[in-house]
Amino acid sequence: MVALHQRVPAGAVKGPGARIQINELSHAFDLDGQALPVLTGIDLDIKPGEFVAFLGPSGCGKSTLLRLVAGLELPLEGRILVDGEPVERPDPSRIVVFQDPTLYPWRTVWKNVSLGLEARGLLKERRSTVDDAIRLVGLEGFGNAYPRQLSGGMAQRAALARALVNDPSILILDEPLGKLDSLTRISMQTEIVDLWEKRGFTTLLVTHDIEEALFLAQRIIILSDRPAGIITEIINDRPYPRRRGDPYLAELRHQAFEKLGMDATW
Amino acid sequence: MSSSDILARNVPDHKVSLFAKVSSGKPSIRSREVLAKPGEASWLRHPVWVAAAVLVWIALAVISLGVPDQPVGFGDAIYGRQTSIGFAVWALALALLAVASVFSSALRTRSLGWWPWLTVLGIFFISWELSTAKFVLLPVPFFAPPSALVEVYADDWPRLGDSLVNSLRLLAFGFGFGAAWGFVTGVSIGWSRSLGYWVHPILRFLGPIPSTALLPMAFFFFPTSFSAAVFLIALATWFPVTVLTWSGVAGVDKAYYDVARTLGADERFLIFKVAIPAALPHVFVGLFMGLGASFSVLVAAEMMGVKSGLGWYLQWAQGWAAYSNMYGALIVMAIIFSGLITLLFAVRDRLLAWQKGVVKW
Numbered sequence: 001m002v003a004l005h006q007r008v009p010a011g012a013v014k015g016p017g018a019r020i021q022i023n024e025l026s027h028a029f030d031l032d033g034q035a036l037p038v039l040t041g042i043d044l045d046i047k048p049g050e051f052v053a054f055l056g057p058s059g060c061g062k063s064t065l066l067r068l069v070a071g072l073e074l075p076l077e078g079r080i081l082v083d084g085e086p087v088e089r090p091d092p093s094r095i096v097v098f099q100d101p102t103l104y105p106w107r108t109v110w111k112n113v114s115l116g117l118e119a120r121g122l123l124k125e126r127r128s129t130v131d132d133a134i135r136l137v138g139l140e141g142f143g144n145a146y147p148r149q150l151s152g153g154m155a156q157r158a159a160l161a162r163a164l165v166n167d168p169s170i171l172i173l174d175e176p177l178g179k180l181d182s183l184t185r186i187s188m189q190t191e192i193v194d195l196w197e198k199r200g201f202t203t204l205l206v207t208h209d210i211e212e213a214l215f216l217a218q219r220i221i222i223l224s225d226r227p228a229g230i231i232t233e234i235i236n237d238r239p240y241p242r243r244r245g246d247p248y249l250a251e252l253r254h255q256a257f258e259k260l261g262m263d264a265t266w
Numbered sequence: 267m268s269s270s271d272i273l274a275r276n277v278p279d280h281k282v283s284l285f286a287k288v289s290s291g292k293p294s295i296r297s298r299e300v301l302a303k304p305g306e307a308s309w310l311r312h313p314v315w316v317a318a319a320v321l322v323w324i325a326l327a328v329i330s331l332g333v334p335d336q337p338v339g340f341g342d343a344i345y346g347r348q349t350s351i352g353f354a355v356w357a358l359a360l361a362l363l364a365v366a367s368v369f370s371s372a373l374r375t376r377s378l379g380w381w382p383w384l385t386v387l388g389i390f391f392i393s394w395e396l397s398t399a400k401f402v403l404l405p406v407p408f409f410a411p412p413s414a415l416v417e418v419y420a421d422d423w424p425r426l427g428d429s430l431v432n433s434l435r436l437l438a439f440g441f442g443f444g445a446a447w448g449f450v451t452g453v454s455i456g457w458s459r460s461l462g463y464w465v466h467p468i469l470r471f472l473g474p475i476p477s478t479a480l481l482p483m484a485f486f487f488f489p490t491s492f493s494a495a496v497f498l499i500a501l502a503t504w505f506p507v508t509v510l511t512w513s514g515v516a517g518v519d520k521a522y523y524d525v526a527r528t529l530g531a532d533e534r535f536l537i538f539k540v541a542i543p544a545a546l547p548h549v550f551v552g553l554f555m556g557l558g559a560s561f562s563v564l565v566a567a568e569m570m571g572v573k574s575g576l577g578w579y580l581q582w583a584q585g586w587a588a589y590s591n592m593y594g595a596l597i598v599m600a601i602i603f604s605g606l607i608t609l610l611f612a613v614r615d616r617l618l619a620w621q622k623g624v625v626k627w
């Protein structure tokens with residue numbers, strides 16, 4: 001864990017994050033021959049090193065938006081620029097933690113976590129970062145276990161470790177803590193903030209948990225039902241480290257519920 | 267202790283403690299129920315089988331030594347005496363094993379599963395010995411006594427061994443080429459659509475033809491009958507290996523590729539480190555089917571054109587009405603082929619250790 005943090009030179013704090021510009025982005029899928037519009041007219045400018053969270057109803061297109069930013073799919077309309085360059089294909093500078101852990105069942109946890117380094121031929125020099133990442137997510141002793149021997153939450157932590165051993169300029173998190181118990185969740189949230197502060201990558205986070213979004217992100221984008229467009233955004237300029245009991249966050253949460261049209265229950 | 271050890275130990279413990287909490291009454295009984303393997307027949311593990319097996323084999327030895335052989339038309343049973351002594355030695359060995367397993371619990375648990383089968387086998391041998399050598403109830407040239415089999419192995423082993431070596435050589439070449447080519451073809455057409463476009467119709471058209479149907483043509487086209495047989499065995503293996511490797515590669519979860527691509531994997535990595543390992547369970551099903559197909563083509567080819575091997579031996583034995591030689595060759599065949607399948611499954615279990623609950627051969 002220490003080594004993971006130390007690899008960024010002192011001067012480079014908040015340095016390596018990339019800028020993301022999304023212009024008039026629309027996307028649709030083909031469902032049984034019919035066009036299923038998923039995203040419409042998304043405009044977004046994300047500063048280098050910013051932490052942005054996305055909230056929206058299930059099935060509205062959050063994962064799709066993240067896949068487009070990652071370059072796993074090409075948008076039907078509009079553009080996505082990362083540091084001025086259009087996104088055309090996946091790149092190891094944009095690491096995704098998927099909603100499903102998708103660990104390779106034929107590889108041990110250690111070999112899963114080291115996947116990115118192996119794919120880029122960096123494994124020899126950086127073996128220790130794999131151990132560090134495994135320790136960071138609390139999976140020490142499970143390096144030789146196969147995915148089928150892990151619980152759902154452990155698998156998700158392994159997937160997080162697999163992302164963290166690379167040095168992304170953008171970290172894309174699709175409900176990465178969804179399957180964790182609340183205690184592990186809280187400690188992982190703190191770890192994510194820590195890593196983000198130390199390494200300075202731009203972070204996109206999809207979550208269903210408003211508290212999580214408020215605790216982690218600087219900006220929360222609220223998306224409409226499918227086809228998803230941006231309804232509004234909430235700026236959260238509270239400095240880090242944040243306290244969960246902060247009355248300001250409670251106030252923001254109230255606002256968020258209002259904007260999601262759920263103020264009646266609050 | 268490695269971490270997998272930790273897991274292996276922790277998981278059942280965990281289960282037990284959970285059940286202890288839930289069923290506060292009799293936790294130990296509940297947890298044992300949960301942990302017992304389903305379908306485990308306890309009556310097969312009863313110690314009475316040990317006594318039964320030993321008694322049956324002693325009975326066989328007594329019958330074989332005590333009851334005189336009925337003389338049959340042509341010649342005496344040359345190895346009659348030796349066979350009876352063999353039965354006696356085997357019965358004695360079983361008795362010793364039974365006694366030893368009273369004292370050694372390791373031996374007891376290891377041998378527990380054998381006794382019911384040993385009993386049945388003993389009964390089979392008794393009926394065989396009685397209905398052939400002792401009372402000649404079965405038609406003579408077709409049903410030989412056990413001693414005739416001993417005679418085959420004792421007197422004709424050079425020819426039988428030579429046939430076996432030839433068969434194995436042919437099988438190794440044919441299956442080896444077929445499996446390798448099937449694997450390469452399957453991965454290629456699973457990966458590349460345009461290659462699939464060209465290969466798929468050929469596969470659909472030629473694949474289903476039984477290779478044995480091509481035997482006469484192959485012997486005509488190839489310079490030697492050996493190369494013709496290698497080709498046909500390879501073809502018979504190639505088809506199932508190709509189809510299953512192909513479907514394995516084509517069926518790989520697309521999310522696996524997404525993960526690798528975002529982590530910076532190139533196409534080579536996607537093929538060799540993602541597609542192939544993910545498809546490997548299918549590949550082994552293909553290899554298993556291919557091995558079965560290669561056995562039948564091997565035997566047919568040896569019977570029709572290749573003048574050596576176990577298939578040829580069977581043909582030869584039939585020509586001379588040497589039925590006990592035929593049975594002898596069939597038993598060798600069963601042992602060797604079954605052994606090869608066991609070997610394939612052992613390789614699979616090693617390579618696919620990450621899977622659980624795979625079929626045991």
Ligand SMILES: Nc1ncnc2c1ncn2[C@@H]1O[C@H](COP(=O)(O)OP(=O)(O)OP(=O)(O)O)[C@@H](O)[C@H]1O
Nearest residue numbers: 029030031038057058059060061062063064065099
């Ligand atoms: N490959 C695809 N082909 C066709 N339709 C798709 C595909 N992927 C997603 N969709 C559709 O796009 C819509 C948005 O899916 P997406 O996974 O982006 O939702 P989401 O906002 O991430 O939902 P959740 O919060 O439940 O994860 C869904 O209605 C889904 O059916």
Ligand SMILES: [Mg+2]
Nearest residue numbers: 062063099174
């Ligand atoms: Mg999603």
